[in-house]
Amino acid sequence: MSVTTMATGLPTRLSRAMNIGTDPCGAGVLVVEPMGNAGRFLVDAADRLGVRLYAATHKDIHDSYSPSLRSALAGVCETDLADTPRALEDMEDFCRRHSVAGVAACWELLTPLAALLARRLGLPGNDPALAHAARNKILMGEAFAAAGVPAPRWTAVRDSAQARGAVAERGLGWPLVVKPAEQGGSWGVSVLDGPDQLDAAMAAAQRHTYAQPHGLRLDTRVLAQEYIPGEEFSCDTIVADEVAYPLPVVRKDTTSGAHRIETGHTCPAGLAPSTARLVRHTAARAALAVGIRNGIAHTEVKIPPGAEVAFVLETGARLPGGNLCEVVETATGVSEAVAYLQTVLGRVPDTAPTRTDAAAIRFLLPRSGGRLRRVSVPEVSGTHSELHLGAGDTVPEPEDSSCRIGQVVARAGTVAEARRLAEDVAARTRVEVS
Ligand SMILES: Nc1ncnc2c1ncn2[C@@H]1O[C@H](COP(=O)(O)OP(=O)(O)O)[C@@H](O)[C@H]1O
Ligand SMILES: [Mg+2]
Structure with missing residues (x-):
């Protein structure tokens, strides 16, 4: 079957080869849930590119959108994002009716759904077979191991007894990191100095069985993970047609106790050029390892003191949260949201820094x-x-x-x-x- 783009009817490869720069007709992009921190940057980017933005969400969630988000949307596909077959059917029908030419995601837990939808529509997207590795840290650990991406050692456990056994058998030692397989924003992540706090840490990691507001079922398994000391950084990578463009490195500051809460970020990270290159190279490898082919990855790494290796803590197939889009653009002039929209539309992404602030x-x-x-x-x-x-x-x-x-x-x-x-x-x- 020959795949055609919705907007032009041309074979995908041909029309994508022609799409460089802004589409004067205003291509349409469906965002699988634009609510959240990155949504505002996508709205702004769509405005700059002349792109029509559509949302896929639940009716009650759409009712709670801010007036600015609501008015920025060209249309809304109301569906049930927790019901994959139904959501795919509703969104595919919607995209065909509205000549949607790209699919984007904002919420990490919904990135596999976006990959499946893009594949169904024959649009640029990520590898659906690997997409869950960018949401589930157990599958992510397996994908990193398969691709040889440096990462902390870990094992999956279901209860404290298994965690105690794993610490001994795998020689993970203390401090030990306990984290849920599927969460973000440091929810349920604990750094333990000894076994006393293990029961409480497991309970915190398993507190949620569904993610709100969409009611997505979560994998309640937990990772017991080797603690990586040292400084922490993030590096976002645009991937277009399987070519990775790692963006500037950002220094990440966190609290230092049992709960590692982000206190801030700085761009540029102030690293020696060779270390910055190492982080960018590693982030790009991590993105490709979890099947990101046409999209963006937010990757977090730590570098132990004196080491020449960046260990990847996680990567997600989404724009960063915490206003990092603003931080990176303010410092470098690169709009991650613009580059992401260009990528999902099959265009050449604009990733070159234009400032050195x-x-x-x-x-x-x-x-x-x-x-x-x-x-x-x-x-x-x-x-x-x-x-x-x-x-x-x-x-x-x-x-x-x-x-x-x-x-x-x-x-x-x-x-x-x-x-x-x-x-x-x-x-x-x-x-x-x-
Ligand atoms: N293996 C580890 N070694 C050291 N610190 C870690 C480790 N895993 C997580 N952390 C700390 O906890 C924070 C949150 O963990 P992370 O794996 O990024 O989960 P989340 O998806 O909730 O952001 C990290 O930013 C880091 O500061
Ligand atoms: Mg994180």
């Missing part, structure tokens, strides 16, 4: 959970901040990224100055929780 983000975090009484953020030139919560809102305990009250982003000529500005604002932010 620096940007840093610091998340505004509470010391403890409770009811937010008051929050005040100082205004500092070269920075801008945003609050997600206001007085009266409930603040979760600082155990994962859901406790963020807001963020501050700083732009400067140097990494040191961008970090100083953002840290200054974060340090002088007053958060009162009772």
Whole structure:
């Protein structure tokens, strides 16, 4: 069967070869759930490219969209994303009716569904046979091992007894990382100094059996994983027609206790050129190992002190969260969301940096959970901040990224100055929780 593109009716290879730059007719892209941090960057990117953006979501979730997201959409495919056969049927029908020429994903757990849909429509996408490896850390570990990507040693366990046995048998030792097979945002991830906290860590990792708001069933197995010391970085990779374009490296700061919450990011990472090359090369290998063929990967790595190897903690087939799209674009001029849309439309992605500035983000975090009484953020030139919560809102305990009250982003000529500005604002932010 010859595959044709919806928009032009031309054979895919031919029309994709011709698609360089902005499509004057305004190609359509279906985003499988644009709600969430990356959605706003896709909306902006679609506007810049003249792309029509459609959403696939649930009716009640669509009802909760912000007015700006709602008004940015050319149409909505209401379906049940937790029911794969039904969702594929509904979305395929929708895409054909609206001449959709690309499929994008925002939510990590929905990236396999986006890969399946793209395959059904004959559009650029990721390898459906490997797509679950970009969502499930057990399959991811297997894919990394098969491709020889450096990663921490791990074993899958179902309960504390199995975890204790695995630590002894596999020589994983302490500290030990316990994490759910399918979660994000550090949810249920614990770094343990000894066996005493194992029961609590397993319970935290297995707390959720379904992911809301879509009601997706989760694999409740847990990874007991070797702890990798050292500095942490992320590197996003655009992949177009199986060619990987790793983007600039970002330094990631986290808390250091049992719960590793992201405190901020800085771009560029301030690494020696050879180390930055190593991280980018490793991130690109990780993306290809989990079947990313036409899309984007967000990859996180740690480099132990003195080592010349970047160990991959995880990679997801999605844009980064935490306003990282803004941080990278502010520093380098590269819009990850523009490059991602270009890629899913079969165009040549625009990944070349156009600036050499620096940007840093610091998340505004509470010391403890409770009811937010008051929050005040100082205004500092070269920075801008945003609050997600206001007085009266409930603040979760600082155990994962859901406790963020807001963020501050700083732009400067140097990494040191961008970090100083953002840290200054974060340090002088007053958060009162009772
Ligand atoms: N094996 C590990 N060694 C050291 N730190 C780890 C390890 N695994 C996770 N972490 C820390 O916990 C954080 C969250 O873990 P991660 O695997 O990225 O899960 P999530 O999908 O929730 O982001 C990481 O950013 C890192 O700081
Ligand atoms: Mg992570």
